[in-house]
Amino acid sequence: MRKVTKIKENNGEHKLKSKLRVAAYARVSTENADQLVSLEAQKHHYEAYIKANSNWEFVGIYYDKGVSGTKKEKRTELLRLISDCENRKIDFIITKSISRFARNTTDCLELVRKLTDIGVFIYFEKENINTQSMDSELMLSILSSLAENESVSISENNKWAIKRRFRNGTYKLSYPPYGYDYLDGEIVINKKQAEVVKRIFADALSGKGSQRIAQELNDEGVPTKRGGQWTGTTVRGILCNEKYTGDLLLQKTYTDETFKRRANKGELDQYFIESHHEAIISHADFEAVNEAIEQRGKEKGIKKGNNKYLNRYPFSGKIICDECGSTFKRRIHSSKTNKYIAWCCSKHLSKIKECSMIYIREDRIHEAFIMMVNKLIFSHKVVLKPLLRNLKSIDYADNLMKVQEIESKIEENTERVKVLVNLMTKGYLEPALFNTQKNELRVEAEKLKEQKKALYRSINGGMNKVTELQQLLKYASKTDQIERFNEEIFEQFVDRVIAFSPTEIGFELKCGVTLKERIER
Known part of the structure; x- marks a missing residue:
């Protein structure tokens, strides 16, 4: 058993x-x-x-x-x-x-x-x-x-070194302004660009506004320093830059204890160097232009440096012509009975044959905005919530992994450059071979950085849309219908306004959605 x-x-x-x-x-x-x-x-x-x-x-x-x-x-x-x-x-x-x-x-x-x-x-x-x-x-x-x-320590060391170069006059500008180049460590005049600078000052002295000057330069195909488009801001930056007189004012801005960049309004010493380099504009012309700019600002009740200096109105720079792509300008229209504000395509104003888009009354834009907002408030559950779910469902995991891979490759590239420099210093590498390999690594690093930037733009664009849509949904779900145009709401949620025709406009929201509204003439 x-x-x-x-x-x-x-x-x-x-x-x-x-x-x-x-x-x-x-x-x-x-x-x-x-x-x-x-x-x-x-x-x-x-x-x-x-x-x-x-x-x-x-x-x-x-x-x-x-x-x-x-x-x-x-x-x-x-x-x-x-x-x-x-x-x-x-x-x-x-x-x-x-x-x-x-x-x-x-x-x-x-x-x-x-x-x-x-x-x-x-x-x-x-x-x-x-x-x-x-x-x-x-x-x-x-x-x-x-x-x-x-x-x-890093910040203080950098500040100490920069201030030392300020005091002894050896500070080198990181990027010379339009009209100048670096040659053998010295700032020299770029003759072709200098002619454009002289023209900008001459136009300003004749009474032209910065936006008009920028538009004319763009129409003639004159490139900026980086090859982009001219804007009123770019032109104003040139007109207010003392470097064109040959002088140099250092420490216009500074980094505070919280590592934020701020305009220096007397908090720290500034350093002024006369005749630092060859001038393009005389002191008399420079002062005359800036007096004119300041006077125009006073007439409009706007002080230079005010955050409303460039965008005085909520629609400034935000209404885009669907026909030609130009921005709209504010105008006062008069009739026998009354005056009203209208927004007009800048291309239509300057070259009427190249754009047929006529003006749109500002009060009609206000009415369309009120209608659009009230529609969102009324139907946010069936419009905004499903859209938010769709945006949140997008998976950025692959792109995030690629970012990490590229960052690792950039670190490896940096280490390889250090090894090359070390070998060169000790005499183990011929200068010609060193330069060849270093240039190859530099090109590789630039390509990796561009790839990383492209991924950042893709990921960040999607994430920003989710954030903006969440804020819009929160507003629409907790607000009663509005009865008048609200500038703060417009600034918060609208990226720009597209003028499709004199009777139809679209509000391009920051969350990526464009909503069209019909308007009356």
């Missing part, structure tokens, strides 16, 4: 080993497009990285954007992360580097100790530090101290 052994049942619960709950923290310090796309790439990377580990449970990604890393109090998402850790929702945190987590030594150590005390640990990818396996805080303290001083 076979022997049978009975194995008693285990009344204890069969417990599976619980997964480690992992979250990631990311931060970018500016709101510019490239930085925000970089943030999206980080978020995508961390989500994929955490989910790839079968022993980890993905909790989420916490991220701050457009804030400085020097003070933890300014970073709401970091504080929310700490709060969730204290509430036992997170076991482990992954972040890119100490400088992304904290640039203040005290804050960094305080947070690490607080989290360690409750059993939550941090992994810093760049430094390869895991706070769970650290024997002491010495290395973390050193690295976080370096991170704290990194931005300040």
Whole structure:
């Protein structure tokens, strides 16, 4: 007879080993497009990285954007992360580097100790530090101290070097203005461009406005310094630039303690160098032009430097002719009974045979805008919500992966350049071979950067549309019908107005949608 052994049942619960709950923290310090796309790439990377580990449970990604890393109090998402850790929702945190987590030594150590005390640990990818396996805080303290001083020291060193060059007169302009080139380290006149500069000043002295001057230059096919189109802003920049008199005013702007660029209105010293280079315009002509510009501004009640100096009206530069692509200009029309404001195609005004688009009354544009907004308020559930779902469904994962790949290639390219320079310095490379290989790497780097920019534009454009549409939906769902034109609402949601005909216009919204409305003559 076979022997049978009975194995008693285990009344204890069969417990599976619980997964480690992992979250990631990311931060970018500016709101510019490239930085925000970089943030999206980080978020995508961390989500994929955490989910790839079968022993980890993905909790989420916490991220701050457009804030400085020097003070933890300014970073709401970091504080929310700490709060969730204290509430036992997170076991482990992954972040890119100490400088992304904290640039203040005290804050960094305080947070690490607080989290360690409750059993939550941090992994810093760049430094390869895991706070769970650290024997002491010495290395973390050193690295976080370096991170704290990194931005300040770099900024201060740069400022000190620039101010030193200001004082001794050796500061070199990063980019000479239109009309000048660099030759052997000196600013020299570009004769062809200088003739255009002289013409711009002569036209301004004759009473022409900057927009008209720009239009005439474009009509004649005169290229700007970068080969683009002339604008009123470009022309005004030339007319107000003292460099054309041969003088040089340094430190017109400065970077404040929060790393924001500001106009220097007496906060810091400025440095004025007379006869720094050859002049194109006389001091008398320069002063006469700027007095005329200032006088025209006073007549219109606008001070130079005011944010309304260039766009005095909500429709300025925003109404586009569908027939010729020109912008519309504001005009006062008079009849026997009354006066009214109208907007006219600038091409039609200057060359009537090249564009047949006639004027549109401003009050009709107001009425069309009110109608369009009220339609969105009434039907936001059936129009805006489905559109938002469609935009959110677009997956940018492939492009984000490509961004990371390109960034890695750019880093490799930079390292290869450093190796080349090192070999050249030690005499292991012939100068001819060094120059050839360095040029090849430079061309490769430029191509990679262009590819990266193209991806940024694609990703950022889609993400911006989602953000703009969310704001529009929020407004439409919480607002009553409007009865009059609201300039703030127009500025917030409308990118431009397309004039399809004198009786039909379209409002091109910032979320990418164009809505057409019929108007009366």
